[in-house]
Amino acid sequence: MANEATNITLLGNKGDPVEYTIATGSPIPKGSLMVFDDTPQVVKIHTVGSQFFAGIAAEEHVSGTALQASAKLACITHCIADLTAGSADAYVFGVPVCTSEAGLNTIGSATNDSIEGMAMVVGISQETVAANGTGAVKINVGKSW
Amino acid sequence: MANEVTKVTLLGNAGDPVEYIVAEDVAVPKGTIMRISASPQTAIAATTDGQFFAGIASVEKVSGDGITKLALWTHGVFDMVSDTAGCTLGQPVKIDTGANLVSTADSDTVATAGEVVGLSLETLTDGQSGCVLVNL
Numbered sequence: 001m002a003n004e005a006t007n008i009t010l011l012g013n014k015g016d017p018v019e020y021t022i023a024t025g026s027p028i029p030k031g032s033l034m035v036f037d038d039t040p041q042v043v044k045i046h047t048v049g050s051q052f053f054a055g056i057a058a059e060e061h062v063s064g065t066a067l068q069a070s071a072k073l074a075c076i077t078h079c080i081a082d083l084t085a086g087s088a089d090a091y092v093f094g095v096p097v098c099t100s101e102a103g104l105n106t107i108g109s110a111t112n113d114s115i116e117g118m119a120m121v122v123g124i125s126q127e128t129v130a131a132n133g134t135g136a137v138k139i140n141v142g143k144s145w
Numbered sequence: 146m147a148n149e150v151t152k153v154t155l156l157g158n159a160g161d162p163v164e165y166i167v168a169e170d171v172a173v174p175k176g177t178i179m180r181i182s183a184s185p186q187t188a189i190a191a192t193t194d195g196q197f198f199a200g201i202a203s204v205e206k207v208s209g210d211g212i213t214k215l216a217l218w219t220h221g222v223f224d225m226v227s228d229t230a231g232c233t234l235g236q237p238v239k240i241d242t243g244a245n246l247v248s249t250a251d252s253d254t255v256a257t258a259g260e261v262v263g264l265s266l267e268t269l270t271d272g273q274s275g276c277v278l279v280n281l
Contacts, residue, residue, distance in 0.1 A: 016156040018222060018278065036235040040267035040275055052235025077156070077278075116252050118237045119264050142264040142280035 001045070003105035004031030005056045005081040011140070015076035017058050018141075022073045028061035033083070033105045033122065034075050043075065049101035049108070052119040055141050056081060077141035083107050083122070085129045092128045096121045097137055107137070146190065148245035149176030150201050151224040153276055160218035161281075162203050167215045172208040176201060178225075178245045178262065179217050188217065193242045197259040200281060219281035225262075227269035234268045237261045238277055247277065 008015070008031070020043040022028065028045060035051035037044040043054045055075025085091065086102025091109040098120045100108040107122055114120035119142070127135030152160075165181075165188035167173060173190060179199045180191035188199040200217025228241035230248035239250040239260045247262050254260040267275030 012157045012220075016220070018154065018156070036266075039234040054235075077280075116255050117235075118255055118261070119235045140280060142278040 001029045001032065001104060003084040004029050005033065005083055005105070006031060006134075007136070008056065008076065008079050008081040010076065010079050012078035015058065016078040017074040018055060018077050019072050019074050020054060021071055022061060024071050025063050026061070027063035028057050028073060030057055030060040031081075031105075032057040033099060033107075034073075035099060036119070043073070046099045046105055047103055049099050050114065050120060051099050052117070053099060053122045053141060056139070076139075078139065080126065080136050080138050082134050083137045084134045085131055087131055090130050090133075091125050093125050093135075095125055096123070097125050098122055146174050146177060146244045148226040148243075148274075149174050150178060150245060151176060151274075152218070152221065153224055154222040155218065155220070156222070156280070157220035160203065161220035162216040163200055163219050163281075164214050164216050165199055166213055167206060169211060169213050170208055171206070173202050173206040173215060175203065175205040176245070178240060178247070179215075180240065181259070188215070190244070191240045192244070194240060195254075195260065196240050198240060198262045198281070201279065218279070220279060222266070222276050222278050223263075224274050225277045226274045227271060229271040231271060232265040232267070232269040232275065232277075234265060236265055238263060238265050 086100030086106035089108030123139035129135035263279035
């Protein structure tokens with residue numbers, strides 16, 4: 001895929017991983033931004049903006065092997081990681097960021113709507129980043145911002 | 146009481162318990178959703194919409210046991226019961242009216258973030274229980 005999270009520094013208790021349900025047979029690279037897809041607790045890779053953020057894939061989910069039978073994936077919910085801004089997104093340090101309309105694992109500045117729908121917030125930017133740039137984001141899923 | 150919360154997964158350091166002051170002559174079942182009731186750092190069982198969430202009682206407290214401190218879990222995944230308004234996958238939930246009930250938060254609740262209990266990991270209707278990610 002592309003733009004997976006890198007340089008992940010785990011916070012809390014080893015990144016406070018939460019186990020979610022995933023579709024079997026679909027490959028998921030380690031570091032993918034995962035969003036809620038269905039109830040209960042089903043997640044998928046982020047594809048477009050305005051999606052509820054669930055965490056970062058803690059490990060790769062392999063398709064086409066015996067491992068594809070696994071329908072569970074641990075997602076890191078508490079960390080600092082380098083994330084990539086969307087092609088039309090730029091933001092400054094200290095602001096909340098959300099998943100981007102630019103798609104696949106990219107982020108952009110959060111809006112009032114995405115902040116009020118709190119789970120759309122991925123984290124707080126630690127750096128000023130230009131479009132397509134990469135910078136650190138502090139992630140703490142479910143935190144009352 | 147009723148509808149006490151069930152622990153699914155403790156996150157952080159064993160659920161990041163925070164110790165609050167409680168009344169000595171009050172019984173608090175384990176798993177009770179607690180609210181901040183007075184300064185400093187005093188908590189009682191939540192009962193209605195608009196109250197500020199403090200955490201979840203990690204142990205049972207018996208009335209008249211001489212104990213005035215109670216550890217509340219503040220970080221983890223917990224099974225909670227929805228009120229009539231229901232809960233929606235991926236959206237924040239708040240305390241609702243009734244013993245240990247939650248429902249989808251509104252804009253005002255989120256702006257006053259202390260009312261948010263956590264992030265719903267499931268869509269729930271009245272009386273259903275499902276997982277909520279709590280992270281105070």
